[in-house]
Amino acid sequence: MISKRFVQSVAAAIALTVAASASAQQVLKVGSTPTGAPFTFLDTKTNTIQGLMVDLITEIGKDAGFSVTVEPMQFSTLIASLTGNKIDIISAAMLATAARKEIIDFSDPVYPYGEGLVVPKSDTKNYGSAEDLKGEVVGAQVGTAYVDALRKTGLFSEVKVYDTIPDILRDVNTGRLKAGYADYPILAYNLSQGMFPEVRLVTSYKPMTVGTVAIGVRKSDGELLKKINASLAKLKENGTVAKILDKWGLGAKGG
Known part of the structure; x- marks a missing residue:
C-alpha cells in the first residue's frame, strides 16, 4: 500500500518541476x-x-x-x-x-501619432507641409519610417540621418539643420522638459506618416x-x- 507521505512527496516533486519549468518560460x-x-x-x-x-x-x-x-x-x-x-x-x-x-x-x-517638425526658434514661419521646406537640408532618425518617406518626396537637398532624436535637436538648436523630423510626442516631451531652448515645435505642421505604436x-x-x-x-x-x-x-x- 502506498503511504500518504510518499504520495505527498511525489506531488511536491511534480509541483516543483512544473514551477521550475513555468519559471524558465x-x-x-x-x-x-x-x-x-x-x-x-x-x-x-x-x-x-x-x-x-x-x-x-x-x-x-x-x-x-x-x-x-x-x-x-x-x-x-x-x-x-x-x-x-x-x-x-x-x-x-x-x-x-x-x-x-x-x-x-x-x-x-x-498609441497613434505621426512625425513632428522642429525648426530653430528664430524661424517663426508656420510650416504646414514638407513642400514648405523644399530645397532645404533636414534631418531624421536612422531606422525610422520618416527617412524613406522624406527622401521619396524628392523635395529636400539632403535628408541627414542621425542616431538619436537628441542629436537631431542639437543640430537644429545650433542651426546646422534647417529642420528636423521625429516622433511628435517625443519631440514635445523633450521640449517640455526645457531641453534645447532654441528649438521650436511647429504646431501648424501636418504629418505625412501617421501610424500607431x-x-x-x-x-x-x-x-x-x-x-x-x-x-x-x-x-x-x-x-x-x-x-x-x-x-x-x-x-x-x-x-
Whole structure:
C-alpha cells in the first residue's frame, strides 16, 4: 500500500518541476531604447530603461503570466535583434508600418501619432507641409519610417540621418539643420522638459506618416502575440492603459 507521505512527496516533486519549468518560460527579453522619452528612456538615477512602453509591457506580462527583463539598444537594431533571437519582444516607440509588418508581427494599437517638425526658434514661419521646406537640408532618425518617406518626396537637398532624436535637436538648436523630423510626442516631451531652448515645435505642421505604436514579436511567436493582445485588451478595458498614458502625459490621444 502506498503511504500518504510518499504520495505527498511525489506531488511536491511534480509541483516543483512544473514551477521550475513555468519559471524558465516566464522571463522574456524586451528590447527598448535609451532615447525616446516618454515612451522609453535611460533613467540615469537607476541606470535602467523606463517609460510608457516599459510600464505597459510590464503590466501585460503580469496579466499574461510572464516577467520581463529590459535590454537597452539603439532603435535601428531592434528588429534585427528580435529576428536574431537576442530579444523576444520589442516595446519601444516603434510604429507598426507596412514594411515592418513584412518582417515581424505587431500587437493591436497602443498609441497613434505621426512625425513632428522642429525648426530653430528664430524661424517663426508656420510650416504646414514638407513642400514648405523644399530645397532645404533636414534631418531624421536612422531606422525610422520618416527617412524613406522624406527622401521619396524628392523635395529636400539632403535628408541627414542621425542616431538619436537628441542629436537631431542639437543640430537644429545650433542651426546646422534647417529642420528636423521625429516622433511628435517625443519631440514635445523633450521640449517640455526645457531641453534645447532654441528649438521650436511647429504646431501648424501636418504629418505625412501617421501610424500607431505597437508591441513587436517574431512571426513565429503567434501564441505570444495572442497572449499580449488578450492582456492589452483587458488592460484597456480596466483603465490600466489609460493610467499609464496619463502618467506620461499622453492620455488625451491614447487608444
